[in-house]
Amino acid sequence: MKITNIESFIVGAGWRPWTFVKVETDEGITGWGECSDGRSPHGVVGMFTDLAPLLIGQDPRAFEARFWDMMRGTRQSPGGIAAKAIAGIECALVDIKAKALGISVAELFGGPIRDSVRVYWSHCGSSRVRHPELLGTPPIETWNDITALGKEVVERGFTALKTNVVMPGKGGTWYSGFDGLMGPNDEYVPNWLLRHIETLIGTFRDAVGPDFDINLDLNFHFKPEACMRIAQVLEPFNLHWLEIDRYDPEALLQIKQSTNTKICTGENLYYMHDYIPYFERHAADVFMIDVPWNGFGPSKKIGDLAEVYQLNVAPHNYYSHMSSLMSASLCAVLSNVRIMEIDIDDVPWKDELTTAVPEIKDGYMTIPSGPGWGADINEEVARAHPWDASQVGYSKTVPPPKSFS
Incomplete structure (x- = not known):
């Protein structure tokens, strides 16, 4: 089994984005991972592009090996956005391995x-x-x-x-x-x-x-x-x-x-x-x-x-x-x-x-x-709710304490 494609989705979930990654294989098994970052979704998605050359053509079932491939490839930028992107992909690979065996991730x-x-x-x-x-x-x-x-x-x-x-x-x-x-x-x-x-x-x-x-x-x-x-x-x-x-x-x-x-x-x-x-x-x-x-x-x-x-x-x-x-x-x-x-x-x-x-x-x-x-992402719904950064729902003012009752 080989990884053939990595695709991302930034979904506008009201006041914050949800970020998903889909990993496809040549055997038709698709894995999903979530790595949502409420502040930097485009940064996370950009990392998928950078990580793809390390993964395309590799066996997704060896998810521990693929994790360390990605860790070595980003070792000069540890943590943060890089870690979140790696996490999303690793979760998708774990999903693939379990699906290939016909079992849950817990199993x-x-x-x-x-x-x-x-x-x-x-x-x-x-x-x-x-x-x-x-x-x-x-x-x-x-x-x-x-x-x-x-x-x-x-x-x-x-x-x-x-x-x-x-x-x-x-x-x-x-x-x-x-x-x-x-x-x-x-x-x-x-x-x-x-x-x-x-x-x-x-x-x-x-x-x-x-x-x-x-x-x-x-x-x-x-x-x-x-x-x-x-x-x-x-x-x-x-x-x-x-x-x-x-x-x-x-x-x-x-x-x-x-x-x-x-x-x-x-x-x-x-x-x-x-x-x-x-x-x-x-x-x-x-x-x-x-x-x-x-x-x-x-x-x-x-x-x-x-x-x-x-x-x-x-x-x-x-x-x-x-x-x-x-x-x-x-x-x-x-x-x-x-x-x-x-x-x-x-x-x-x-x-x-x-x-x-x-x-x-x-x-x-x-x-x-x-x-x-135990579930996949409904891509039609994901695409129907694209993220708009203007949706960030943080207020800039706080009422004075006397207004609370």
């Missing part, structure tokens, strides 16, 4: 050790506050709307959610460093915002009850000093985790040691070598792994290494159903999974993009069992 990697994985409703309120018209969901304008959303999540069978620093109001938003709202890189937390975060999580807690798990994602939006203040003020609410991204493991450890609030990190890290400094320091309680940005084989290695350090992992999964199937396949072959991310509020045609959709019942997603990932 290819030793067989599933679980039939389903617990999932949490991610970006809960964050998507609705900015895009209610696109989603066809109620707006988030008051604290009562946050309460109603929390109750909806429980009623729909979920046992966990993750939100951002949602700012209810007409034309509301969520507080994001992507918008430059805290200056170029000041990333501090003013007192009014600290009180707002306390009210937000308190409102969710009252709505979902004491046993429900709540995560709050701070991303890269706050410096360690601000993260410590936020973590400490949230201690009474018993968060499942406070999610913080830092490229300095010592800074993250400082935050962890300052609070009883549990810390999660890792979605922006690549390969085992990036994780080792964090694992060695036990700089966080839970570590995220992004399959579309690492590839499936490297993600499995990261998860196994985390087990050596007695740490739990949780896939980062802010993408399409293809990514959810890939991430659930990873959960199927790891023994140290905490929970898996999935977005419930999304573009109305999301289910049409893949030939199968995740099965979720009572807050658990069934592990895919069909050949490969």
Whole structure:
């Protein structure tokens, strides 16, 4: 079997792009991978063109060999966009190998050790506050709307959610460093915002009850000093985790040691070598792994290494159903999974993009069992939704705190 063609698709998923790669073979077996980057999709796609000469004519079933061919070919540009492109292709090659054998990816990697994985409703309120018209969901304008959303999540069978620093109001938003709202890189937390975060999580807690798990994602939006203040003020609410991204493991450890609030990190890290400094320091309680940005084989290695350090992992999964199937396949072959991310509020045609959709019942997603990932991309739907960079959905203003009610 030989690779004959590599094709990419940048799909406009409302306020962000989803990026897919299709690898074709001379035996008619096609593999799919997702490697979505919300900020640099064209950069990732450009890497496919650069990587193609290393792959065309090669055997796709030897996906580990092909991975190292690509790593050697990009060794002067490690990580970042190059890693994401490599990950997308590697996932497509894994898909081909499993399909050629007529088995699922989980079977290819030793067989599933679980039939389903617990999932949490991610970006809960964050998507609705900015895009209610696109989603066809109620707006988030008051604290009562946050309460109603929390109750909806429980009623729909979920046992966990993750939100951002949602700012209810007409034309509301969520507080994001992507918008430059805290200056170029000041990333501090003013007192009014600290009180707002306390009210937000308190409102969710009252709505979902004491046993429900709540995560709050701070991303890269706050410096360690601000993260410590936020973590400490949230201690009474018993968060499942406070999610913080830092490229300095010592800074993250400082935050962890300052609070009883549990810390999660890792979605922006690549390969085992990036994780080792964090694992060695036990700089966080839970570590995220992004399959579309690492590839499936490297993600499995990261998860196994985390087990050596007695740490739990949780896939980062802010993408399409293809990514959810890939991430659930990873959960199927790891023994140290905490929970898996999935977005419930999304573009109305999301289910049409893949030939199968995740099965979720009572807050658990069934592990895919069909050949490969268990689904392919519907190319007609992908082409019907091209990406337009003007769709990026980040607000440039935040209402003053007195507007929240």
